[in-house]
Amino acid sequence: MDRHRGVVVGDEGPCPDTSASACARGDSHLRNTYRQTLAHWLTKVSPPPTVFIRDSITAGGQWFDDVRNINLASNGLITEQIAGLLKLAQAYRPKRIVIMAGTNDATRGFDADKLRGLWETTCKEPTIVITLAPPSTNVETNRRIDQINRIAMDSCPGKPVITLDIGDEQGRLKPEFTVDGTHLGPKAYAQWVARLKAL
Template sequence: MLSFGAMLSILLATAAATRSENAAWQAKVNEFGQFQGHADIVMFGDSLTASGHWQEMSPRLSIINRGISGERVDSALLRLDQITVARPRLVFMMLGVNDIRRSISPDDVAASYGKIINRLADVDRIFVQTTLLTSDVVHNAAIKRLNSALAARCSQAANCRFLDLNTALSRDGRLRPEFTTDGIHLNGDGYRAWEHQIRPIIASISTPR
């Protein structure tokens, strides 16, 4: 059993990490608030989205990246104005893995996701991309339940489409090792495979910047 001092040290370290995460999140939100403008496409999500070079993948279209490392669904709900202010034609969203890793119920995550979808009713088309599988089979069991719930939620909104990425990026129920750096995040090949899946959708927008 841990001593009181050891337990206190763990609690203090956890609190410090939480404060650091909150400060980094707030700084990123503030940064996004300083740079607003119209975009054809908004990429919205956590670190998986944040690390993608989306504009370079489609240079003839205006694409803004509104991913934040460590983002969870409930905190994403607080910054939907970063989407609406851009008046995009398409929104691609991917969230959920950080919630699952913190043992949040897939049903609770999907319920919060549903609130995001409802609040983006004025966007032409929302693409809810599957939460990507990881190399962890325990997390993946919850992610699969989440994706089933997200598909059901998305089907209830006229402007929402559910987009399966796991078929292309996973194998044998796990994220393909050649596409990842650590079992969660993607390398360049992983982003190229992701881009290949959404390319036909993006190509449907013919108006250049």
Template sequence: MSTSFKTFPIWAFFSLLTNGILMLAVILLIWQQQRLAAFFGRITSPEPINVNNSAQIATSDLGRRHQLTYQQWVDILKQEAKVAADQHPPHLTILVGDSLSLWFPPELLPEGKNWLNQGISGETSNGLLKRLKIFDRTQPEVIFVMIGINDLIRGVSDGVILDNQQQIISYLQKTHPTAQIVVQSILPHAAEAATWKGRDKLLAVTNSRIRELNQQLQSISTKKGVKYLDLYPLFTNKQGNLRREFTTDGLHLSPEGYIVWRSGLQIYSEIELKSQHQERGEGKKG
């Protein structure tokens, strides 16, 4: 017993502690925001700061968005990243990933930051790795990454997914040395309650497998020296599946689901900000 305790990494202890505090804080904030939404009959978050309003307007039609090809989306993201690189907006924060990131409602993103959404529907870890260079010239403070569910649906092995994740982290660290890289956990799906068109392929991926993959992803993130944001527990019901009120089809998120995600981003940012202030204060004392 004493041997295993001595070899228990100190980073693992602090990681568990931080995620525990985050979960409790997010649950409280979600409860408060849902009460507000129910009272006012709408979401009451402030309007976010947008890096490229013209691009947002051009892609505001959901029907048109669904008609875009992968390359068309890449071209749009290149344009938006170029604007961000040329304008150097303060507090630039990048959201990168697949359709879950892509459809994040701009009005629900935490305020006080310039958000650059670099999500593409159907994206895989390999696809993301190949297009990270799109926003090389930007100068983000934080980069939030969520990727992997489409790999699983397409039958990609855990080993390949984790290897791609490591390469993504390494690339971002090298290209954006001053940015804080935050790897987000892969979210669960609704299992038998799912109605998504690819339901059969989705059901072939168990949520227990996603949990195990997330554990390995957390370990990799910590070893690579980047942050890990465990959103998974916030979205599950007693059976360990994605809660129905948080999804539209068992895979994609509903407005309520994005409120949960927003809360996770918001509380995480506040915790990190306080931590940075404390570190600076201790540095001055030293």
């Protein structure tokens, strides 16, 4: 059995001898791949409303309730790598570019001055919309996420900022908004979509 980009494949075809949830994940990936392929073709006719750049948290949002949106997010990216996607995002000439960065930096360590410089450069793009990195269920990680979010806000005065209201009284990610303590679930993405539409 081979697992490639979330699709379970075996000698007898997709999903043999696996759980229904594994098959569902594979089906979801295939649907998202189809929609993103369609979105790329649509950009040849008209610019997309939104291009998303981020790590796996944004990748999980797929097309964010609009098949025309382009999602360039990828698993495991740190802020430097996400900022490196800006030129590709700009090439689509979207109405806005939504960036969220910092979760992987918080878990791996970061240089605050370097992050500040990356944000200052990124926020020269006039269409940038910032979504602050959401909390996790880990208190120490959240302390670093808060520091990174402050750097982003301080480095980008005047830019639209989306904050997701998904933490408890201690700032930890609420169970109903996550699938594993770090990555977001459907309720969190629904809130994110609603706040994007409200801009």
